[in-house]
Amino acid sequence: MAERAFNIRRLPGVATLAIGCFVILYIPMVILVGNSFNAGKVIGHWEGVSLHWYVAALHNEAFLAAAQTSLLLATLAALIATITATMAALATTRAADFRGQGAIHLIVNQPLMVPEIVLAIALLIILAQVKQATGYTGLGYLIAAHTTFCIPFAYMPIRARLEGMDLSLETAAADLYASRFYTFRRVTLPLLAPGILAGFMLAFVVSLDDVVMSDFLKSPGQETLPTYLMGELRRNLTSEIYAISSLLLLISVLIVAGSWAATRKKA
Amino acid sequence: MLDIRDLTKQFGKGDSAVTALHQVSLSIAEGEFFTLLGPSGCGKTTLLRLIAGFEPPSGGALVLDGKDIALMPPNQRPVNTVFQSYALFPHMTVAQNVGFALEAQGRPKAEVARVVEKMLALVQMTHLRDRKSAALSGGQQQRVALARALAPQPRILLLDEPLSALDMKLRKEMQVELKRLQQETGLTFIFVTHDQEEALTMSDRIAVMNGGRLQQIASPRELYDLPENRFVASFIGESNFLMAQKLAGMIEIEGSKTALPSGFAAAYDGPVIVMIRPEHVVLGQGPSDAIRLTAQVERLVYFGTDTHIHMRLRDGTPLVARVQNALRGGAIAKVGDSVPVAFPQDALRLLPDTEA
Numbered sequence: 001m002a003e004r005a006f007n008i009r010r011l012p013g014v015a016t017l018a019i020g021c022f023v024i025l026y027i028p029m030v031i032l033v034g035n036s037f038n039a040g041k042v043i044g045h046w047e048g049v050s051l052h053w054y055v056a057a058l059h060n061e062a063f064l065a066a067a068q069t070s071l072l073l074a075t076l077a078a079l080i081a082t083i084t085a086t087m088a089a090l091a092t093t094r095a096a097d098f099r100g101q102g103a104i105h106l107i108v109n110q111p112l113m114v115p116e117i118v119l120a121i122a123l124l125i126i127l128a129q130v131k132q133a134t135g136y137t138g139l140g141y142l143i144a145a146h147t148t149f150c151i152p153f154a155y156m157p158i159r160a161r162l163e164g165m166d167l168s169l170e171t172a173a174a175d176l177y178a179s180r181f182y183t184f185r186r187v188t189l190p191l192l193a194p195g196i197l198a199g200f201m202l203a204f205v206v207s208l209d210d211v212v213m214s215d216f217l218k219s220p221g222q223e224t225l226p227t228y229l230m231g232e233l234r235r236n237l238t239s240e241i242y243a244i245s246s247l248l249l250l251i252s253v254l255i256v257a258g259s260w261a262a263t264r265k266k267a
Numbered sequence: 268m269l270d271i272r273d274l275t276k277q278f279g280k281g282d283s284a285v286t287a288l289h290q291v292s293l294s295i296a297e298g299e300f301f302t303l304l305g306p307s308g309c310g311k312t313t314l315l316r317l318i319a320g321f322e323p324p325s326g327g328a329l330v331l332d333g334k335d336i337a338l339m340p341p342n343q344r345p346v347n348t349v350f351q352s353y354a355l356f357p358h359m360t361v362a363q364n365v366g367f368a369l370e371a372q373g374r375p376k377a378e379v380a381r382v383v384e385k386m387l388a389l390v391q392m393t394h395l396r397d398r399k400s401a402a403l404s405g406g407q408q409q410r411v412a413l414a415r416a417l418a419p420q421p422r423i424l425l426l427d428e429p430l431s432a433l434d435m436k437l438r439k440e441m442q443v444e445l446k447r448l449q450q451e452t453g454l455t456f457i458f459v460t461h462d463q464e465e466a467l468t469m470s471d472r473i474a475v476m477n478g479g480r481l482q483q484i485a486s487p488r489e490l491y492d493l494p495e496n497r498f499v500a501s502f503i504g505e506s507n508f509l510m511a512q513k514l515a516g517m518i519e520i521e522g523s524k525t526a527l528p529s530g531f532a533a534a535y536d537g538p539v540i541v542m543i544r545p546e547h548v549v550l551g552q553g554p555s556d557a558i559r560l561t562a563q564v565e566r567l568v569y570f571g572t573d574t575h576i577h578m579r580l581r582d583g584t585p586l587v588a589r590v591q592n593a594l595r596g597g598a599i600a601k602v603g604d605s606v607p608v609a610f611p612q613d614a615l616r617l618l619p620d621t622e623a
């Protein structure tokens with residue numbers, strides 16, 4: 001009897017497990033989005049389709065303020081993280097080997113390894129002192145904190161793109177009278193752009209979604225979308241929460257889809 | 268115009284150091300089609316990279332038009348490269364690739380456009396000027412790479428095995444094309460290949476390299492007729508190597524003697540290696556000044572225009588003769604026959620008895 005090649009799909013139970021995972025992952029989201037269109041006030045009690053809760057959300061000052069904070073925070077943190085990650089990736093792949101190259105790689109990726117709550121507690125202790133000393137209670141702390149854990153997410157696609165890039169292209173540019181800066185601008189950067197875009201979007205979503213760090217480090221009166229939602233959950237449970245969650249989900253999905261399209265198109 | 272003096276390149280340090288070039292010295296003249304020929308790993312690419320400026324030399328001088336450029340950065344050298352992998356910019360069109368160098372030099376737009384058109388016409392790629400370079404066939408990429416390197420009018424064009432990725436037919440076409448381009452532009456070419464036939468058909472002069480050392484620099488004809496050592500003799504064309512004794516102006520192989528061929532008046536007497544090309548081995552008596560021996564036929568290989576007769580001398584030395592096939596000839600020899608063979612005196616080459 002000829003032996004059949006190993007095929008993971010033929011293992012008993014794999015299909016069941018996969019379907020189970022999908023159900024657990026997506027059914028609650030479908031229910032959540034469905035409920036956001038519920039005309040009734042009481043959760044779980046269906047009274048017909050309506051955009052009522054979306055309208056309510058868009059007139060909710062607290063929600064709008066939180067959304068604004070979140071978008072600003074995510075944009076700035078992702079921007080700084082992407083710039084830092086791009087430089088780190090260039091330094092670890094393009095410069096001649098130097099001492100401590102491995103260390104840079106490790107430091108950049110460290111936030112992926114350290115439990116977020118540990119980092120949050122550590123920052124909380126330090127930043128409490130700083131806040132007291134300086135009196136500054138603005139968004140800066142959150143931007144700094146979000147930037148740290150966004151860097152590895154921005155770094156991964158950028159570095160992958162750089163490693164896949166043919167080094168002889170930069171050599172060719174130098175051969176053709178291009179200065180280092182001209183080479184970077186005309187050759188390296190355009191080829192790296194899809195990776196940078198993907199890195200930025202990944203970082204943006206990760207920041208937008210963060211609860212632990214934001215909840216620990218926000219100053220009084222500051223709310224991001226996730227911390228606002230947490231607070232609302234405890235206070236008044238209306239279908240408006242579903243509408244807001246659906247909006248958040250929509251933004252994330254759009255951005256992930258955009259980043260996927262960006263990396264696919266030019267790759 | 269380009270003088271390379273004692274150029275040495277070492278990679279790595281200490282025990283793991285690799286010396287890719289050992290004191291290479293050569294001079295290249297204006298307008299020459301100069302070829303670096305040698306087996307893979309002999310240092311051809313390394314020498315080219317040193318000339319282009321991608322690597323600093325470990326020692327020696329690189330003098331272009333009277334100026335030492337050994338440490339000049341690549342973007343300041345009037346030297347351009349056609350890379351083995353072409354290295355076209357995938358996000359640019361054919362025309363943008365060709366215009367890259369001129370734009371990097373900050374030439375005016377009108378001039379860039381004019382030169383690009385001229386170069387595209389030269390390599391017959393005008394119709395594909397707006398195609399992305401990633402969407403080209405191998406032969407087309409080759410042409411674009413050539414046009415891109417020619418556009419800024421370098422003093423020297425370096426070509427690193429530019430034809431090795433092409434199939435046989437395209438390769439022959441591009442050989443002709445390249446030679447035409449070189450003659451039309453009058454540019455100096457330094458061409459790298461490991462293919463001896465390619466080197467022989469295209470070059471004005473060839474430098475044969477092995478193990479990071481120059482073996483011989485000569486015209487194709489000289490290289491074939493008068494190889495200076497055993498490596499060159501066996502790398503270029505086919506050769507028979509025979510053990511011989513040199514004594515008092517005579518040369519003796521298995522008891523048969525002839526006068527030393529002219530130009531080989533080596534000082535010492537003793538054992539030497541004699542080389543003879545298969546097409547010069549005569550089956551039969553040969554001219555009166557020939558060395559005459561007997562050989563046993565082992566194998567006949569038919570090649571259409573000629574037949575290779577593989578034989579063995581009495582002492583076991585293998586010997587190949589190449590005999591032209593007559594229009595209506597019968598068998599030249601039969602396997603197992605003992606046949607007389609002759610080596611005409613002027614076909615014999617004495618080689619120094621070193622290395623294999």
Ligand SMILES: Nc1ncnc2c1ncn2[C@@H]1O[C@H](COP(=O)(O)OP(=O)(O)O)[C@@H](O)[C@H]1O
Nearest residue numbers: 278279285287306307308309310311312313314
């Ligand atoms: N960057 C490098 N580091 C270490 N060794 C190298 C490097 N480049 C080339 N070499 C070595 O130098 C020798 C010559 O290589 P190369 O010039 O590429 O040969 P060729 O082009 O004739 O095939 C080889 O032994 C190769 O391994």
Ligand SMILES: [Mg+2]
Nearest residue numbers: 308311312313
């Ligand atoms: Mg090579």
